[in-house]
Amino acid sequence: MPIRFLDLPTLLGGTLLQAPATDVTIASLLLDSRRVGLTEGALFFALRGPNHDGHHHLAALYAKGVRLFVVSHAPASLGPFVGAGFVQVADTLAALQALAAQHRAAFQQPVWAITGSNGKTIVKEWLAQLLAPDEGICRSPKSYNSQVGVPLSVWELAPGRHTLGIFEAGISEQGEMARLARVIHPTHGIFTTLGTAHDAGFASETDKLTEKLQLFEQSGFELLVYCADQPAVHAAVQARHLPALAWTRHEVPGAALRFRLKSTTAGTTTVRVRLGETSATAHFPAEHLALRAATRFTLPFADEPSVENALHCLAVLLWRQLDPAKALDPAEIQRRLLRLQPVAMRLEMKQGRHGCYLLDDTYNNDLAGLALALDALSRQARPGGRTLILSDVLESGLSGPALYARVLALVRAHGVTRLIGVGEAVSAELGGAVLQAEFEQTQLITQFYPTTEALLADLRPREFQNETILVKGARRFGFERVVAALQQLQHGTVLEVNLDALTHNLQYYRQRLHPGTKLMVMVKAFAYGSGSYEVASLLQFQRADYLAVAYPDEGQQLRENGISLPIMVLNPGPDSFEQLRRYRLEPEIYSLERLHDYLQAAHEATAGTAPLPPLHLKLDTGMRRLGFDENDLPALLDQLAAHRVQLPVASIMTHLAAADDPAHDDFTQQQLSTFQRMAAAIEAVLGRSVLKHALNSAGIRRFPEAQFDMVRLGVGLYGVEAGDESSRNLLPVSTLRTTVSQVKTLPADTTVGYGRRGVATAHERRVATLAIGYADGYDRRFSAGAGLVLLHGRRAPVVGSVCMDMVMVDVTDIPETQPGDVAMLFGEGLTINELAARIGTIPYELLTNVSERVKRVFVSE
Ligand SMILES: *Cc1c(COP(=O)(O)O)cnc(C)c1O
Numbered sequence: 042m043p044i045r046f047l048d049l050p051t052l053l054g055g056t057l058l059q060a061p062a063t064d065v066t067i068a069s070l071l072l073d074s075r076r077v078g079l080t081e082g083a084l085f086f087a088l089r090g091p092n093h094d095g096h097h098h099l100a101a102l103y104a105k106g107v108r109l110f111v112v113s114h115a116p117a118s119l120g121p122f123v124g125a126g127f128v129q130v131a132d133t134l135a136a137l138q139a140l141a142a143q144h145r146a147a148f149q150q151p152v153w154a155i156t157g158s159n160g161k162t163i164v165k166e167w168l169a170q171l172l173a174p175d176e177g178i179c180r181s182p183k184s185y186n187s188q189v190g191v192p193l194s195v196w197e198l199a200p201g202r203h204t205l206g207i208f209e210a211g212i213s214e215q216g217e218m219a220r221l222a223r224v225i226h227p228t229h230g231i232f233t234t235l236g237t238a239h240d241a242g243f244a245s246e247t248d249k250l251t252e253k254l255q256l257f258e259q260s261g262f263e264l265l266v267y268c269a270d271q272p273a274v275h276a277a278v279q280a281r282h283l284p285a286l287a288w289t290r291h292e293v294p295g296a297a298l299r300f301r302l303k304s305t306t307a308g309t310t311t312v313r314v315r316l317g318e319t320s321a322t323a324h325f326p327a328e329h330l331a332l333r334a335a336t337r338f339t340l341p342f343a344d345e346p347s348v349e350n351a352l353h354c355l356a357v358l359l360w361r362q363l364d365p366a367k368a369l370d371p372a373e374i375q376r377r378l379l380r381l382q383p384v385a386m387r388l389e390m391k392q393g394r395h396g397c398y399l400l401d402d403t404y405n406n407d408l409a410g411l412a413l414a415l416d417a418l419s420r421q422a423r424p425g426g427r428t429l430i431l432s433d434v435l436e437s438g439l440s441g442p443a444l445y446a447r448v449l450a451l452v453r454a455h456g457v458t459r460l461i462g463v464g465e466a467v468s469a470e471l472g473g474a475v476l477q478a479e480f481e482q483t484q485l486i487t488q489f490y491p492t493t494e495a496l497l498a499d500l501r502p503r504e505f506q507n508e509t510i511l512v513k514g515a516r517r518f519g520f521e522r523v524v525a526a527l528q529q530l531q532h533g534t535v536l537e538v539n540l541d542a543l544t545h546n547l548q549y550y551r552q553r554l555h556p557g558t559k560l561m562v563m564v565k566a567f568a569y570g571s572g573s574y575e576v577a578s579l580l581q582f583q584r585a586d587y588l589a590v591a592y593p594d595e596g597q598q599l600r601e602n603g604i605s606l607p608i609m610v611l612n613p614g615p616d617s618f619e620q621l622r623r624y625r626l627e628p629e630i631y632s633l634e635r636l637h638d639y640l641q642a643a644h645e646a647t648a649g650t651a652p653l654p655p656l657h658l659k660l661d662t663g664m665r666r667l668g669f670d671e672n673d674l675p676a677l678l679d680q681l682a683a684h685r686v687q688l689p690v691a692s693i694m695t696h697l698a699a700a701d702d703p704a705h706d707d708f709t710q711q712q713l714s715t716f717q718r719m720a721a722a723i724e725a726v727l728g729r730s731v732l733k734h735a736l737n738s739a740g741i742r743r744f745p746e747a748q749f750d751m752v753r754l755g756v757g758l759y760g761v762e763a764g765d766e767s768s769r770n771l772l773p774v775s776t777l778r779t780t781v782s783q784v785k786t787l788p789a790d791t792t793v794g795y796g797r798r799g800v801a802t803a804h805e806r807r808v809a810t811l812a813i814g815y816a817d818g819y820d821r822r823f824s825a826g827a828g829l830v831l832l833h834g835r836r837a838p839v840v841g842s843v844c845m846d847m848v849m850v851d852v853t854d855i856p857e858t859q860p861g862d863v864a865m866l867f868g869e870g871l872t873i874n875e876l877a878a879r880i881g882t883i884p885y886e887l888l889t890n891v892s893e894r895v896k897r898v899f900v901s902e
Contacts, residue, residue, distance in 0.1 A: 044143065049128045071086070085110050107125075111129075148206065151228045155230065288356045314336045400512065403516065432514035433467050458486065536778075538575065561734065593614070693719075695716040779813040809849065824842040
């Protein structure tokens with residue numbers, strides 16, 4: 042049943058503030074003012090979070106064409122919102138969820154909900170892959186499992202097209218699951234794993250479990266699939282008498298399915314299926330099970346998590362065998378299981394050739410996935426063309442003109458300038474003459490190819506210059522070949538930067554800020570080695586207030602890539618003021634000489650040139666590096682008094698010398714009080730108050746009372762904070778990987794490398810040579826056992842000296858190592874903190890040392 046805007050006051054228990062010019066059916070839900078796609082029928086919910094308030098963006102949304110709004114606070118005046126509809130509710134998030142729950146209620150088919158600590162997304166994707174031939178499936182895009190992600194996912198259920206829903210539910214606090222349960226209202230469920238990860242939002246493991254199981258304690262709930270080998274979960278499900286199908290890899294009583302596993306040398310696992318005792322299988326009567334013919338399946342995985350996730354799916358498939366209408370030939374089940382592939386749902390961003398930038402998303406291609414990928418494309422700040430290379434779109438229950446009309450609407454809504462379609466369907470639907478004429482008018486360039494091979498034969502990378510290119514294809518189109526053709530050549534070493542982890546760390550620090558405290562983020566030194574433009578673009582999207590770089594050239598590069606946030610430059614040279622003016626870069630002024638340069642440049646400005654950007658006064662309160670110290674203050678005040686108009690002071694700042702170390706807290710407090718005293722004197726002369734800031738990452742965590750008006754976040758954003766016990770709240774952002782070039786078996790008494798520093802051993806050993814050296818930033822102090830790398834998840838010590846482009850490691854205990862294997866230099870399981878400690882340096886140095894010749898790849902879910 043379509044829901045119309047004028048139904049909302051009753052449905053949501055709200056008040057109609059203003060009716061829209063015409064009442065329309067709600068077509069899509071919109072939460073983020075930066076992601077406006079289609080405006081027709083789009084309903085905006087103004088959500089409020091700790092750092093963000095959707096109410097601030099109503100005018101901008103209206104300007105983009107959005108006409109339907111749900112708010113908790115009425116705008117001061119509805120005057121500017123001619124023709125728009127407004128409903129006011131007490132809580133906009135609750136209203137969003139209520140609307141989704143209403144929509145869900147109209148869907149009469151099975152809805153599966155998946156929760157647990159790990160594996161939710163993979164189990165969901167695999168279950169969808171396994172059932173796709175038989176069902177029209179609606180599933181959460183990527184891992185949309187939160188309080189807002191779930192309602193958005195459930196909203197996509199279309200009764201005519203879908204026969205099955207599969208949604209993930211993820212929670213972090215008490216009380217959240219009941220809300221998700223009302224939205225999903227599952228008929229079936231899977232509980233993956235309980236997990237032991239520290240969860241701040243819960244008092245105990247039991248609390249967490251109790252909370253999660255609420256998902257399945259709904260009226261009309263029919264079946265929970267779970268692994269009985271987790272005693273706490275097994276006991277809790279039984280105590281609640283939930284209708285359940287438990288499986289075990291051991292002999293756990295009460296489990297209806299017993300899986301006996303054997304891994305093979307080919308990297309697969311065979312599963313022998315037996316039935317548990319019948320008494321416990323009320324929900325799984327053995328006599329009905331058409332399993333006798335084939336009770337053995339092969340899974341195309343050997344690693345523990347993949348096997349576990351696949352077994353959940355196998356249990357569901359076996360349960361479906363009970364229904365004659367859904368039962369499959371066991372050989373067909375086997376065929377489908379073998380087609381399962383590791384889920385790489387990440388969007389990867391890479392440097393392309395000829396100044397292009399690639400967004401590589403070749404996992405699946407349905408409407409929801411396409412919309413998300415186009416969002417990512419439109420979030421890129423870079424100027425220049427936007428190309429979409431698109432395969433046929435595979436959407437459950439929708440095809441032909443109806444499907445491609447939606448595809449085209451999405452393409453148009455996201456500012457694509459060139460569309461390259463690959464596949465029979467997209468060519469037939471969008472390649473026709475009538476549309477072509479229309480495309481010409483709207484200046485959308487299009488090309489179509491029946492196959493990926495045809496595109497590759499015709500692809501001229503040179504024809505793509507300084508563009509942002511989204512490569513979006515279903516797996517069977519093999520678009521990784523297209524990416525390879527457009528990508529810059531790489532040697533084997535890659536620094537992978539996880540943008541989701543970066544966002545997580547940003548939120549961690551943001552939650553520590555008082556309301557109204559501004560956030561400056563340091564992206565100096567190539568964003569601590571992580572890649573300036575990409576990090577800055579993310580920060581701009583995440584609404585940081587300010588960026589800071591060390592030198593004007595870094596700022597210029599950000600501007601040329603479309604970054605529009607205010608940018609402060611820590612170290613402007615005496616001759617850089619024209620560059621600062623041209624690129625609107627705000628200098629840090631740390632000495633009377635620089636102040637003089639600034640005044641000079643302001644004076645030389647000819648009529649018609651833009652004024653100099655505002656400046657930031659740096660005070661030295663104890664760092665003894667850059668800045669005015671207290672002795673300079675009288676002279677500074679004189680200058681400020683004499684040139685108040687020519688010196689637009691944007692902020693006053695200082696830098697703490699030891700904010701991370703409690704041993705120096707007295708010193709830090711002294712720095713802070715000196716800062717306040719000096720800042721007050723400056724403000725007195727200026728006759729107004731200006732922004733003040735002092736805290737770096739460690740300071741944000743340790744001196745919340747000294748936030749002043751702004752803080753300067755640095756290394757913590759990148760996932761490390763020197764000497765910080767709370768680092769477990771941060772996620773590692775960077776992973777450095779390289780490949781094995783050669784493996785040698787060395788007899789006893791053999792030395793390795795330059796200077797024969799890899800001393801001879803009494804026994805035979807295997808040594809692998811890796812394609813990374815100190816010229817890539819792999820520190821030479823890692824020589825001779827000081828450093829370690831991870832190969833096949835195990836630690837291999839460095840043998841001998843690190844060379845310029847290579848390093849040797851001992852893999853005697855990792856016998857499966859062979860050329861082409863990937864070795865991890867740092868990342869999850871081998872932290873930068875640990876490695877820095879091993880060679881007596883700080884994490885900052887390891888991060889920033891990774892040379893620019895190492896390619897950066899940016900990933901996000
Ligand atoms: C680098 C820097 C910061 C950030 O320091 P972190 O320790 O990386 O958080 C803050 N302020 C100034 C002036 C800096 O140079």
